[in-house]
Amino acid sequence: MQESGEMYLESILVLSKKGAPVRSLDVANYLGVSKPSVSRAMGILKSGDYIAVDGQGYITLKEEGAKIAKKIYERHVVISEILMELGVDMKTAEEDACRIEHVISDKTFKALKKHRKGSGK
Secondary structure, eight states, X not given: OOHHHHHHHHHHHHHHTTSSOBOXXXXXXXXXXXXXXXXXXXXXXXXXXXXXXXXXXXXXXXXXXXXXXXXXXXXXXXXXXXXXHTTOOHHHHHHHHHHHTTTSOHHHHHHHHHHHHHTTO
């Protein structure tokens, strides 16, 4: 899975947590990308069996898509919180976490979480 696919899956997860059905336009607005870009990405994710799109255009995460989305979202939250605890402002922490979450190894992320729990978090 490429970084862009992970970003789309994560955005579907975040938008779905708000309680309303998710459509391509919502994803485009959330990520600040064009609707054709989202449509292409949704086609790829659908063919990879990561998402389902119903007849009304509502997008839902399938099992593997949800697994990836939750993993990336957890990384985003934990990394941005750690950066803010280190004194990084929220905007920068969010932006940096968005980049780091896609390249950090599972081993390193587990170590960060373990260290964080050891420090009382």
